[in-house]
Amino acid sequence: MLRKLYDWVIAYSAKPSAPWALALVSFAESSVFPIPPDVLQVPMTLARPERAWRYALIATIASVLGGLVGYAIGALLYESVGKFLIDLYGYGQKADAFREAYDHYGHWVILLKGITPIPYKLVTITSGFAHYNIWWFLALSIITRGARFFLLAGLLHYFGPMAREFIEKRLGLVTFGLAAVVVLGFVVALYVM
Known part of the structure; x- marks a missing residue:
């Protein structure tokens, strides 16, 4: 099953609609969607390494725009939508502590959590909820999301052929590792934030 899914994503990467799918997932992940x-980005870049930087730019722009939606949810709709999303991911009791952290370390919270596997939607929604300065939020989001996606693009561009061979030989292990990173991000956000 994993092999079919991987092969489908690699084949899909050649289609003109692939960048739109990347943009949609990047946008949604910053505000409501749980999948990073x-x-x-990884299989698309492995399939089309000459487009590594383009895919990173698409992911960055879409993620920042989605982050603005997450910010708006936190600022304008926290009691209805924002609280529901925070509770849905199991972080409801941490929201007030996270908001207090913004009073002292807001810029560091955005910079550090935006580049880690911690779900970025928690940062965006809580930034709006904390009424963190939207211009600083926007600037820091561009920096941190850009760093994350362009670093990944650089690694894939440089190590692409070796990475593709490794992934294709050990697809189950790689999938388990990616799932573990996503779960670890949620656990860290739940117990460290």
């Missing part, structure tokens, strides 16, 4: 855009 890496699951598309």
Whole structure:
């Protein structure tokens, strides 16, 4: 099953609609969706390494725009939508502590959590909820999301052929590792934030 899914994503990467799918996942991940855009960016970049930087730019722009939606959810709709999403991911009791952290370390919270596997939607929604300065939020989001996606693009561009061979030989192990990173991000956010 994993092999079919992987092969489908690799084949899909050649289609003109692939960048739109990456943009959609990147946008949604920053506000409501639990799956990180890496699951598309990695195979798309491995299939089309000459487009590594383009895919990173698409993921960055879409993620930042989605982050603005997450910010708006936190600022304008926290009691209805924002609280529901935070509770859905199991972080409801941490929201007030996270908001207090913004009073002292807001910029560091965005920079550090935006590049880690911690779900970025928690940062975006809580930034709006904390009424963190939207211009600083936007600037820091561009920096941190850009760093994450362009670093990944650089690694894949440089190590692409070796990475593709490794992934294709050990697809189950790689999938388990990616799932573990996503779960670890949720656990860290739940117990460290």
